[in-house]
Amino acid sequence: MTLGGWIIMIVSVCSVTCLFSWCIHKVLTTPEEEEDKMHGFEIETPDTKK
Amino acid sequence: MSSSHPKESWNSRIGIILAVSGSAVGLGNFLRFPGLAAKHGGGAFMLAYFVSFLIIGLSICWAEWAMGRAGGQKGRNSSPGILAAITGQSNYKYFGVIGVLIPVMIYMYYVYIEAWCLGYSVNFLAGNLDFSNGEEASAFFGAFVGAGADGSAFGFGIKQVGWFLVAVFILNFILIYRGLSRGIELFCKYAMPALMVLAFVVLIRVLTIGTPDPANPDLNVNNGLGYMWNPSKTIVESRSSDGAWAKINEVVGDNAIATATAQAAADESLRVRKVSLTQQLLNFQLWLDAAGQIFFSLSIGFGVIINYSSYLKRKDDVVLSGLAATSANEFCEVGLGGLMTVPAAFTFLGIAGATGSTLGLGFNALPMVFASMPAGALFGFLFFFLLFLAAVTSSLSMLQPGIAFLEESMDIDRKKSVSVLGIITALGSGFVVYFSKDLKALDTIDFWVGTFLIFVLATIQIIIFGWVIGIKRGLKMANQGALFKVPPIYGIIMKYVTPTFLLIIFALWTIQNVFGYNILTGEQDYSSYVKDLFIQPNGVARFSVVLIILVAAFFTILTAIAPKFKSNDEGGNAK
Numbered sequence: 001m002t003l004g005g006w007i008i009m010i011v012s013v014c015s016v017t018c019l020f021s022w023c024i025h026k027v028l029t030t031p032e033e034e035e036d037k038m039h040g041f042e043i044e045t046p047d048t049k050k
Numbered sequence: 051m052s053s054s055h056p057k058e059s060w061n062s063r064i065g066i067i068l069a070v071s072g073s074a075v076g077l078g079n080f081l082r083f084p085g086l087a088a089k090h091g092g093g094a095f096m097l098a099y100f101v102s103f104l105i106i107g108l109s110i111c112w113a114e115w116a117m118g119r120a121g122g123q124k125g126r127n128s129s130p131g132i133l134a135a136i137t138g139q140s141n142y143k144y145f146g147v148i149g150v151l152i153p154v155m156i157y158m159y160y161v162y163i164e165a166w167c168l169g170y171s172v173n174f175l176a177g178n179l180d181f182s183n184g185e186e187a188s189a190f191f192g193a194f195v196g197a198g199a200d201g202s203a204f205g206f207g208i209k210q211v212g213w214f215l216v217a218v219f220i221l222n223f224i225l226i227y228r229g230l231s232r233g234i235e236l237f238c239k240y241a242m243p244a245l246m247v248l249a250f251v252v253l254i255r256v257l258t259i260g261t262p263d264p265a266n267p268d269l270n271v272n273n274g275l276g277y278m279w280n281p282s283k284t285i286v287e288s289r290s291s292d293g294a295w296a297k298i299n300e301v302v303g304d305n306a307i308a309t310a311t312a313q314a315a316a317d318e319s320l321r322v323r324k325v326s327l328t329q330q331l332l333n334f335q336l337w338l339d340a341a342g343q344i345f346f347s348l349s350i351g352f353g354v355i356i357n358y359s360s361y362l363k364r365k366d367d368v369v370l371s372g373l374a375a376t377s378a379n380e381f382c383e384v385g386l387g388g389l390m391t392v393p394a395a396f397t398f399l400g401i402a403g404a405t406g407s408t409l410g411l412g413f414n415a416l417p418m419v420f421a422s423m424p425a426g427a428l429f430g431f432l433f434f435f436l437l438f439l440a441a442v443t444s445s446l447s448m449l450q451p452g453i454a455f456l457e458e459s460m461d462i463d464r465k466k467s468v469s470v471l472g473i474i475t476a477l478g479s480g481f482v483v484y485f486s487k488d489l490k491a492l493d494t495i496d497f498w499v500g501t502f503l504i505f506v507l508a509t510i511q512i513i514i515f516g517w518v519i520g521i522k523r524g525l526k527m528a529n530q531g532a533l534f535k536v537p538p539i540y541g542i543i544m545k546y547v548t549p550t551f552l553l554i555i556f557a558l559w560t561i562q563n564v565f566g567y568n569i570l571t572g573e574q575d576y577s578s579y580v581k582d583l584f585i586q587p588n589g590v591a592r593f594s595v596v597l598i599i600l601v602a603a604f605f606t607i608l609t610a611i612a613p614k615f616k617s618n619d620e621g622g623n624a625k
Binding site for chain 2: 001002004005006008009012013016017019020022023024026027028030032
């Protein structure tokens with residue numbers, strides 16, 4: 001394999017590996033958002049506040 | 051989704067990412083990609099490949115994820131329902147029929163190939179694949195798949211595909227019957243990591259092969275990798291009587307190049323020429339192959355992503371999930387497949403063994419490679435089992451769009467839709483497997499559905515996203531709940547560049563592969579697929595196309611009469 005071949009192989013393999021690792025890291029470390037809860041009426045109304 | 055049936059959803063974000071990447075990772079990652087990269091020269095091909103990834107791959111992937119989730123929020127999970135709901139125009143449901151037809155038709159022959167993978171892995175364990183030459187490997191393959199005569203594939207010995215086909219068919223339908231989270235997601239959560247571990251094991255074995263035959267020092271793993279990744283190629287050409295030079299073969303390795311150079315010096319009708327990276331980049335076939343590989347590898351335009359993402363929740367991140375799923379596919383393709391199969395085939399069989407069709411490389415060349423290496427039975431089993439896992443994760447994804455469509459269009463529950471789809475696909479697979487001579491039915495359906503229609507659907511989807519929904523609203527849909535947003539430049543890319551690039555590639559592909567027009571030489575010879583239908587009619591090819599039309603007609607009728615597709619009452623207008 002030529003030097004050019006080594007460079008292309010290493011750059012290609014490293015770039016997809018880094019992208020994949022970064023994505024999986026983000027997916028696993030970012031908390032999933034909870035769905036909005038449907039609210040009923042507020043128990044505490046403004047007029048009850050002091 | 052019928053209001054009378056419980057709405058399905060994914061259990062976790064990593065679950066759907068593994069399911070989508072599982073759908074994308076298949077035989078093409080380990081067999082087709084390395085073959086194309088080696089054919090065109092690693093450097094030039096990878097450049098075109100990454101450009102295609104950025105322009106076509108990511109664009110259509112994000113568009114499908116966003117449209118699917120939006121359709122799911124409107125209570126639709128099937129491609130016709132989603133397209134009608136998100137455009138607010140009922141007639142778009144008919145474009146969506148293609149998104150059901152493609153996965154269902156492909157499943158009919160893909161499950162057959164899946165059975166080959168399982169059969170080969172079992173036969174390696176049983177010690178039945180100890181080939182000493184190419185003829186033995188070809189003979190075994192032909193007998194195993196029934197390529198010799200129609201009807202001969204229905205054999206039920208260990209060296210025939212019958213039992214394996216029954217086993218994989220049942221496995222697929224058990225998993226699909228269990229549903230999204232307990233079937234597809236659960237299986238992919240174990241199968242995808244297992245597949246990657248198996249690939250690593252085989253990869254380490256390949257990279258430590260060294261020079262297996264001291265009598266042929268050029269046949270070593272270093273040159274195998276060079277054949278795949280070197281940016282320039284050395285070719286031997288001969289001069290014909292009219293003075294034109296034509297390529298004879300490619301040479302790799304110092305000794306082989308020195309020998310070829312010496313021969314050329316002694317013979318004026320021969321010459322050795324180096325083809326640079328720039329020269330290769332000027333070859334339009336390279337761009338066509340790179341774009342095609344990105345296209346087919348990522349499962350875009352397939353009807354699967356739009357269906358899978360419709361089960362997402364409103365605030366699920368489709369930008370990161372889409373990128374994660376495509377990057378997983380790229381990792382398997384470039385990082386694992388790119389280092390494994392072609393270098394192994396070159397090291398044991400030379401260039402002649404490392405070139406050829408995807409199936410030829412996979413089921414003829416590689417079994418010989420494993421038969422030649424120490425502990426080859428074990429590594430052969432591991433490799434074909436990893437292909438089998440990759441195939442199952444893909445075939446499962448082909449069933450879910452059909453399930454969702456039948457549930458919506460016939461207003462039935464999952465149990466009934468699994469039964470209906472089971473009958474349709476069993477009949478279709480039976481047709482493909484029965485007409486196994488020269489794999490004619492498989493090849494015909496693969497061409498017209500697995501290639502032609504995928505181009506059509508992807509083009510329709512990106513045009514709907516960029517022009518019907520509108521790029522501003524489309525990107526807003528995609529960015530909802532996203533950790534990071536789709537880069538703004540993609541607004542221009544998705545609206546103008548991707549459709550243009552796709553239409554050009556599709557036009558060139560059609561001109562070349564359907565009408566058989568050679569753009570470089572100007573010669574024309576209709577492709578065998580057109581000849582089979584119109585010029586030299588072939589009964590099996592015609593029946594295969596009739597089967598496609600029948601299934602398409604059935605789905606179209608269901609789409610036309612289904613109350614849920616007649617209006618957007620349930621989901622309302624997305625606009």
